[in-house]
Amino acid sequence: MRKDCCNEGDSNIPLLADFLRIISEENRLKIICFLQKSNERCVCEIQEFLTLPQNLISHHLKVLRDFDLLNSRKEGLKVYYSINIQELNNYNEILNQVLSEGEK
Amino acid sequence: MRKDCCNEGDSNIPLLADFLRIISEENRLKIICFLQKSNERCVCEIQEFLTLPQNLISHHLKVLRDFDLLNSRKEGLKVYYSINIQELNNYNEILNQVLSEGEK
């Protein structure tokens, strides 16, 4: 049983488009990919991985976090980020409904 | 067995980011969703569905087609577009590797 995805009543499309726009940025996609393979990473570790200016890393992390795709945890000076698995799976599921052939 | 997705040697990320950027546009996402439920549709049918200017529809269709996500077929005056299922599934698969928890 599949949910309709492009009827006028459907409201998933705008949200899904937002999600896709946010993860379509290459550096953000790398961050997600990097964090998928780690439990959690502090900003400086992510920075070391991406070799980008610190403020730019912070910016992208904020975008991801504001969209609830990342969790953050403060410990001393450092802030550790990790994937919000539930949310990510949610969007992935919605996306699969759209991208997969629409079996009824 | 999963493919690495964010090692320096990996080249999937830039391509995947392009794909995501292209389908993150709301009207294009609607087009994909609309075509998923139809076999094929001509431009005027898509236009009627989206209620957007004709040239804008053509523009978005071109973006999708240039990225090989859509097929097109000319019949008389009309041009029929349909999903390139293989390509779409390809990208969806790559994306799932990135978005799903990285089981080894």
Added chain:
DNA sequence: AAAGTATATCAACGATTGTTGATATGGTCA
């Protein structure tokens, strides 16, 4: 308290890209 470290915020710039209006192309019908 002062200095140092990790991270966040802010304003400004530049590039990309969605949108629009006008026009072109290419096919059909009378």
Added chain:
DNA sequence: TGACCATATCAACAATCGTTGATATACTTT
């Protein structure tokens, strides 16, 4: 041929957004 229809192309504008430099915040250490 000429009128008409469906679609595509092109130039210009507007808005979004990634990037940068400078600065602020918050915590730790001496």
